[in-house]
Amino acid sequence: MTVSIAVTGATGQMGRAVLETADSRADVEVAFAVNRDATDASESVAGIAVEPAREFDALLADHRPDVLVDFTGPASSQNYVAVATEAGVASVVGTTGFGDEGEQALRELAQYAPVLKAANFGRGVHALVSAVESAVADLPGYDAEVTETHHNRKRDAPSGTAKTILETIEDAREESDPQRVHGREGEAPREQGEIGVHARRAGTITGEHEVLLAGNHEEVRLTHRAEDRGVFAEGALDAAVWLADREPGWYDFPDVVEGGDQ
Structure with a gap:
């Protein structure tokens, strides 16, 4: 099975690593990628055009990916996950720096679509x-x-x-x-x-x-x-593949490593 992903923060250090790593995997395909600072689709990473973040909602509706992979900032991450959840799309969140309220908001969203958040995907x-x-x-x-x-x-x-x-x-x-x-x-x-x-x-x-x-x-x-961000990108993509068909709920990377269902 090939899992379709959307990538946010596409020109950031981790966003680039995710796109470059996805390019070498047969079990993942990139539906689209966005970045906050992009003004058009002229920039690309690993052959994927980077779209403006303001187009995220429309791109999500058009491409219907299986999983969102997000490495951005707490505020933008919460917004992306909220939109993805409303569309029934699972989310893998590698963004850190959330306060208690921000993480609680993500946990509430996980009632409606699967959300896997981890501080580290190694x-x-x-x-x-x-x-x-x-x-x-x-x-x-x-x-x-x-x-x-x-x-x-x-x-x-x-x-x-x-x-x-x-x-x-x-x-x-x-x-x-x-x-x-x-x-x-x-x-x-x-x-x-x-x-x-x-x-x-x-x-x-x-x-x-x-x-x-x-x-x-x-x-x-x-x-x-x-030694390389590709370590974390590989883990995040492993998480996306694992999460794609899960029921709504809150998950963590140990669930992926240990192969658990809860």
Whole structure:
């Protein structure tokens, strides 16, 4: 089966990666692509004309794709998903930086069409999170520090993946009131049970996440490093293929990796 997709944010870093990766896959075809700054269809990515975002509604009605793949910004993403949902089109959302209200709005839309949202579409990151969960459970009382590094154009900090890792650590510790400390300055001795969080932005780094667990005169470091955005594009397209025939509901990338139905 070939899954038809619509791609938003088509000239952004991830939008380009999705279109370029889709071009090499037999199970995916691009119905259309849009970008907010496009004024006409003169620009193309991987042979796909990039249309103005204002035409999204009409293009959706004309082409009837199976799945929307969105890597834009929280406000525009919410709007795209709302329009797609109304048309009965599933949505794969890789946009990060949503507040609680924005994510809740997406969850409400998922009542009417399938929505899969993930902070990271790397299968290696899924393995990292699983390893972190196990290590934290096996090392109670060890100090935990989370460091993430991304390119200098990334807006949200800490990254969505770092937030997922932090939630995993907190759940494994079963603490009711976890304390996250973002960076350190001045007199800042470490308090029992806190989790240090550090975000770095530099150059063109695709993405790196490290979890440090230290105690009892030993340390464990768990690290994932993405060398190319194609890693995330492949995962997002895997998610689109998996999501195409699902019932309305809220899904996450582990559902795809683990092959689950819920």
